[in-house]
Amino acid sequence: MASISLGSYDNTKEIPGQRAPLVTGDNDYQSVTDQVCLLAEKPKIPPAYFVALGISLIWLVILKMCIVHLLLNGVGVWGNMSPVFWGWPIVNFVFWVGIGHAGTLISAILFLFRQNWRTGINRAAEAMTIFAVICAGLFPGIHIGRVWFAYFLFPLPNTMLLWPQFRSPLLWDVFAVSTYATVSLLFWYMGMIPDLATFRDRAKSRVRQIVYGVLSLGWTGSARAWSRYEKAYLLLAALATPLVLSVHTIVSFDFAVSQLPGWHTTIFPPYFVAGAIFSGFAMVVTLLVPARKLCGLEDIITLRHLENMCKIILATGTIVGYAYAMEFFIAWYGGNPYEQFAFVNRAFGPYWWAYWTMVSCNVISPQFFWIKWCRTNPIFMVVICIFVNIGMWFERFVITITSLSRDFLPSSWGYFTPTPIDVLMLIGSFGLFFTLFLLFCRFLPVVAMAEVKSIMPDAQHRDPDPKTAEI
């Protein structure tokens, strides 16, 4: 059957005239399936998994306790105080929504660009997207204060005979984020149907047979079904591509449509989208480097996959650096003294430490990826990616808080100080995120097996004779 004898082949080397293989090692369809199903079917789970899950669950519980505390006592438990009414909750929201962009980018945009290496990582990245959007949706949901009135956000008939105002970017945001979450979920689930069928067919216990049997909807792998499935996948990819760009654009409208100096800039949409892809890929690398070890997927999520993601991080990080510079240039070139003040204040005002943390993490740290060693060493790239995510959190902090703390009326200027609840909720949201991701690794196919098989060397050969095989 399909097999490649490569041994310890380094697929990050560029050999002229040859395509680097995307699956390394002596793997055929059977062994790829076995590897992907390993963690989900393993009778003995590695202790590291339980340690990670335990820590995540503790933080999840802390997050839940914080939310209960918030609901009982109101938003005063946060550090949000005049003039900074958008404090950490909105910073966290934008941070998580940004992270949630890499998954759909990998599944949709790289699919349209026929980047076959996406098959190894798209499932995990899509899962990450959904979990990040869940974390993101949490914050504006609880930020409204009286959570039980969250339905006011939607155009529902009500006794006050009021409707939402459709010219507000905040309402666009409700539609954008909920559409994005729904479409990502559909895309993720549709991609999983064939792999869930694999789980069903390999299931030994009755419970697994029933659960995976229901989830896989009776998939038989029929070629006629595959034909429509691929068409649906292509259509979803074509729909999700503009969607992924629109979501962070609309999130940036939350800021850019207002009149506040430091927010009111036209560069925000592209700059936010680039930052979102940047932080999302950093999070994918951060998750996949340990996950491929934990699940034993080094042959499927190869070093070349990680290297490719590092290259995207380098590219988007440089775009983000350009955007930072361009904001300052426009502030100077535009000649608006308030704009100029806002930006000088950003870099040299009371939050200078946040600004320079952001610049060093986002602009300087990805530049290491010009060096091949840096982008092929998993430990090093994880360190850089963690710095990138710290930097991207600070980017949202800088945008939200420095601009608000220096508004139009100098007498109302203030300095934002977070409370312990703010800090616990941010860390707790990571607990939620990692809990969901670890459960995903344990119970669902972490790699799109069917897609990986379809890009293995003899999957699409027309002729059994290797001499006449088309390449």
Next chain:
Amino acid sequence: MSTDVEHQTAAEPQAPPEPSLVGYVAQFDDVPSLMHAAEKTRDAGFKSFDCYTPFPVHGIDEAMGTKPTRLPFIVLCCAAIGSLTALGLQFFTNAWDYKYIISNKPYFSIPADMPVTFELTVLFSAFGALIGMLALNNLPRFYNRIFLIDPFQKVTTNGFFLGIESEDPKFHEEDTKSFLNSLSPTTVVPCMDPHESAALPKLLAPVAVFLLVIGLIPLVLIARMRAIPSDVPRIEILTDMDFQPKAKTQKASPVFADSRTMRPVIPGTLARGDFYEDVAFSEGLQPEQAESVDRSMLLPNAKNPDGTTFNLSTVPWVSELPVEPTDDLMARGQARYNIYCAVCHGMTGKGDGLVSRRAMELQAGTPGIGTWIKPITLYDEPIRNQPVGQLFNTITHGVRKMPGYASQIPIQDRWAIVLYVRALQKAGSATIDQLPAEEQQRLQAEAN
């Protein structure tokens, strides 16, 4: 293998019929041999056949002669419905049912509606793509006879299969089997319909009924509570700040030693309105008789019921200043007088202010055109004899042509002006012998 389920129901209830053949399934080693087999099956004229693979095999559609799917058209329709829904929603909510007035912009504006329209278009299309794909593939379908074939579980790992159904008009029990064998497969397996299914668990029906009944209880309770009146206050799950730990006027307070929420007046302070209760200060009336005074009579040019002019001197005015006369008050009064009064009354109170002089000049030029009345000299006898309360009232409400100054001059300042007017009167009506001896000598010397 991928369609009919009706055979099951067609089975006779009495004797379970023999399993019947519904098709053959051949297994192949790899993609190329499956592709060749698919092409040969297509060329042999079979229509009801399908290939089963662990991943999408490109080119197999042509090999099988599959027609292109209608899915893109379905998705396009969903996209159109999504766009129209979004535009309709925004038109209805913001331009029709509840018109939002925003900076005089049109109620319905396509550019502002674009973000939501785009999002809903994508949302509807995505549902169309997934649900359309599933519907066209007859999914979900949990029972499929092909799953009963033993090696078929391999199809989602590494198995490649080709199945021909007995529905196909060219299907023949023996010929089709030998045709499949001629395609050099690993195995050819008949697909049988066992015409039997496992009995439902006996407990299923009672459990289902039980759950249904349990599930209806809350609905019945809600319906009952909605239908009957009740004098019990509603259950407030979320109180929405209806009950707040705040001070209310007649309630006891744990904060103060005397347990009263309403606090007594702090010495030396005035409550709102107290200011006007001191009528001597605020109106210049004697407090004992102020009750009987008709306040409308204090306005300028007030008339008695019989049409004669009301005599203000009959009002019980205070004759002593209700404020303490100090040098500061006198200086304040002089300043206020010079600002407000001197333009007509003149700096000394003789009625020769600039406004008055100019008005008199104009009237003198063309007699009979003006209605200006020269202000009375403040130190004339009748004015000197007026009690301070009446002077105060004149400043407050005005007299004859003079308007009231209550809105411009605060009460304290009006009394200061009264004090200064008294000083002017004293000065204007004084004789030389009332001056100190030094002043008399100085004036004598100047006169000589």
